[in-house]
Ligand SMILES: [Fe+2]
């Protein structure tokens with residue numbers, strides 16, 4: 610008997626508490642997609658961060674995001690993005706309203722308190738295991754050693770999810786230089802080594818870049834970013850596991866296609882930049898190495 614597992618990978622909802630900060634198109638998209646997620650009846654939803662824009666400084670916004678996820682009424686795991694859980698002191702000082710840095714152990718941060726989550730969480734889905742990781746620059750919470758210990762303790766194919774990409778997702782435009790450098794500069798190399806150092810880690814899923822991308826971290830591990838559910842690129846991923854293969858698909862949401870045009874002057878890119886080439890949107894990946 611084959612076991613079929615379905616995981617929905619969503620990211621970067623950027624839910625806003627203050628009505629004045631909300632965009633009608635984003636609100637509508639989130640509502641449309643929410644209904645689709647519920648209808649999809651997955652085994653697990655994984656959210657790779659930036660559930661909010663102001664949650665690192667405003668715990669009420671994190672509560673709103675939790676309410677949104679709870680309303681799905683399905684199992685989910687969350688990762689804190691730089692807007693939910695400040696990534697480092699320097700950005701915290703530069704952007705105190707959107708990336709506030711809490712000089713506290715992880716378990717005392719607003720994000721951990723609201724979601725009741727640990728640095729690393731695991732879900733055993735039968736044929737595969739899923740882990741989510743919360744990391745801040747310099748790894749003050751010891752996330753990487755915990756991850757390594759848990760990775761070594763199991764044997765099943767493993768899908769790991771964090772907020773930040775570990776390699777650049779595009780060769781041109783803003784995303785050729787945006788991802789981890791300003792957020793976890795002192796920890797990205799160690800984290801990447803930990804991920805590619807184990808052949809049981811087959812997928813590293815992430816968010817943050819607001820684009821739907823696939824890049825190889827190694828010959829054994831694919832990095833996959835999901836788009837940004839509300840603000841664009843409005844999309845999410847469906848990961849279906851059948852026997853020993855992972856089928857990944859991209860579902861287009863109902864919101865803006867591109868995100869970066871709104872922030873970067875004279876930036877115009879094509880659909881492929883935001884949603885990926887056909888092979889980035891859908892494909893098959895073996896979960897077992899031969
Ligand atoms: Fe984001």
Ligand SMILES: [Fe+2]
Pocket residue numbers: 658659690691692772816817818
């Ligand atoms: Fe982010």
